[in-house]
Amino acid sequence: MATGPALNIAIADKRFAAQGPAVLAQLHLTIAPGSTVALVGPSGVGKSTLLRLLAGIDTQYSGTITIDGMPAAAAPPPGFVFQDPRLLPWLSAIDNICAVNPATSREAALNALALVGLADVGDLYPHQLSGGMQRRVALARALAVNARLLLLDEPFVSLDRALVSEMQQVFAQLIAAARPTVIFVSHLAEDAARLADRAVLLDGRPARILADLTLPVPRADRDAATVANYRQQIDAAFETVG
Amino acid sequence: MALAHRLLPSPMDVAGQMWTLATGGRLLPDLGKTLFRAGVAFVLAMAIGTAIGIAMGRLRWLDSLLSGWLVVGLNLPAIVVAIVLYIWLGLTDLALILAVTLNKIPLVATTIREGVRSFAAEFDELGAVFRLSRLRRLRLIFVPQLMPFVLAAARTGLSLIWKIVLVFEVLGSDGGIGYRIAIMFQFFNIAGILAYTASFILVVLAFEYGILRPLERRVGRWRPVRP
Numbered sequence: 135m136a137t138g139p140a141l142n143i144a145i146a147d148k149r150f151a152a153q154g155p156a157v158l159a160q161l162h163l164t165i166a167p168g169s170t171v172a173l174v175g176p177s178g179v180g181k182s183t184l185l186r187l188l189a190g191i192d193t194q195y196s197g198t199i200t201i202d203g204m205p206a207a208a209a210p211p212p213g214f215v216f217q218d219p220r221l222l223p224w225l226s227a228i229d230n231i232c233a234v235n236p237a238t239s240r241e242a243a244l245n246a247l248a249l250v251g252l253a254d255v256g257d258l259y260p261h262q263l264s265g266g267m268q269r270r271v272a273l274a275r276a277l278a279v280n281a282r283l284l285l286l287d288e289p290f291v292s293l294d295r296a297l298v299s300e301m302q303q304v305f306a307q308l309i310a311a312a313r314p315t316v317i318f319v320s321h322l323a324e325d326a327a328r329l330a331d332r333a334v335l336l337d338g339r340p341a342r343i344l345a346d347l348t349l350p351v352p353r354a355d356r357d358a359a360t361v362a363n364y365r366q367q368i369d370a371a372f373e374t375v376g
Numbered sequence: 377m378a379l380a381h382r383l384l385p386s387p388m389d390v391a392g393q394m395w396t397l398a399t400g401g402r403l404l405p406d407l408g409k410t411l412f413r414a415g416v417a418f419v420l421a422m423a424i425g426t427a428i429g430i431a432m433g434r435l436r437w438l439d440s441l442l443s444g445w446l447v448v449g450l451n452l453p454a455i456v457v458a459i460v461l462y463i464w465l466g467l468t469d470l471a472l473i474l475a476v477t478l479n480k481i482p483l484v485a486t487t488i489r490e491g492v493r494s495f496a497a498e499f500d501e502l503g504a505v506f507r508l509s510r511l512r513r514l515r516l517i518f519v520p521q522l523m524p525f526v527l528a529a530a531r532t533g534l535s536l537i538w539k540i541v542l543v544f545e546v547l548g549s550d551g552g553i554g555y556r557i558a559i560m561f562q563f564f565n566i567a568g569i570l571a572y573t574a575s576f577i578l579v580v581l582a583f584e585y586g587i588l589r590p591l592e593r594r595v596g597r598w599r600p601v602r603p
Contacts, residue, residue, distance in 0.1 A: 236512065
């Protein structure tokens with residue numbers, strides 16, 4: 135039961151300055167509805183840039199990106215999770231969720247918080263929440279905006295091991311329950327090995343697709359050996375060009 | 377002894393004088409006149425200064441164009457502005473209010489400009505990612521970041537306005553606290569001067585504790601409480 139949209143990415147050229155070097159060039163990807171795709175690559179390769187193009191906030195590129203056939207900038211806003219929680223500090227958790235989508239009622243915001251296990255912190259301000267709770271509120275906010283398409287920019291970066299494990303569990307449960315289309319950026323093979331159905335490895339300048347790996351074992355059935363195997367495949371692909 | 381008593385009146389004498397001036401004298405109309413002038417100048421200066429500050433904070437070319445004038449405005453002696461306007465417009469309320477407003481605008485604009493410059497670009501990106509309307513960005517992202525600077529500009533500006541309104545009233549007006557204090561000065565009426573000053577200070581304190589501080593608490597209620 136796929137509920138997320140399909141994405142079609144055909145970027146001919148993306149650069150930040152007209153005379154500057156290309157960040158992305160001739161990048162073509164088709165993403166199936168309801169799949170979870172990890173964009174893996176070293177820092178600075180252009181993963182976050184690609185995510186911003188998909189989110190429709192950066193339209194300065196040549197090529198096309200469509201979401202269910204609509205240009206990305208015209209499609210409904212995605213549920214976006216930044217590297218940092220990026221909660222507005224002057225709003226409570228509930229108000230942070232309602233703020234980004236006027237159609238979200240307090241009840242819907244509470245439901246989104248409940249989905250990430252935070253049903254009872256709605257009235258607290260960000261500074262009253264732990265780092266992990268702030269991240270989960272950010273995830274709830276993304277779900278409230280668009281639970282069909284989630285774009286996550288290094289969602290597990292700068293978190294301690296326990297918190298990464300907690301966030302990954304919440305994340306896996308959400309994917310299993312709603313089957314959204316998820317694209318997440320990570321520089322760690324481990325994240326992709328644990329969570330993704332597919333790992334697109336990016337490298338070089340301009341970034342090119344180094345490998346496009348399918349990770350077929352369902353997330354719930356992946357044991358330590360499977361994760362290690364997937365991680366090894368990803369690392370091996372990078373080593374061939376390293 | 378009598379001289380000492382006249383130059384250094386007791387608090388009771390000052391309070392008595394305040395009561396006499398309030399009930400039978402010109403204290404309340406004078407206070408009203410001064411507050412009206414200060415109030416109009418304050419509102420005008422805050423509105424214009426905030427608009428200029430926001431524009432300068434957002435538009436680099438405008439900042440380059442006006443920042444030199446801002447320095448001039450900040451350092452131009454207030455009395456010069458008042459004298460020039462009195463000569464041009466006569467000893468009128470308009471001239472006085474305009475002089476006070478012009479003196480305060482640079483201070484407000486500078487504070488607001490610094491505030492706008494300190495805005496978090498990440499929140500702009502948040503607004504862009506979730507495609508917030510201009511109005512929602514203004515209400516939820518822009519104004520909350522600006523409010524501490526508006527309040528800082530209001531407080532520093534108000535303290536400046538209280539002072540210069542009185543000086544300008546001494547210089548030339550047909551009533552008000554400053555005008556009356558100037559007359560009392562000619563008679564060495566210290567009790568009267570202190571009575572007027574004290575009543576004026578009471579109004580300032582009422583404004584501070586009745587309006588500014590509750591507003592500050594409301595605006596900053598989300599901030600962590602410092603131990």
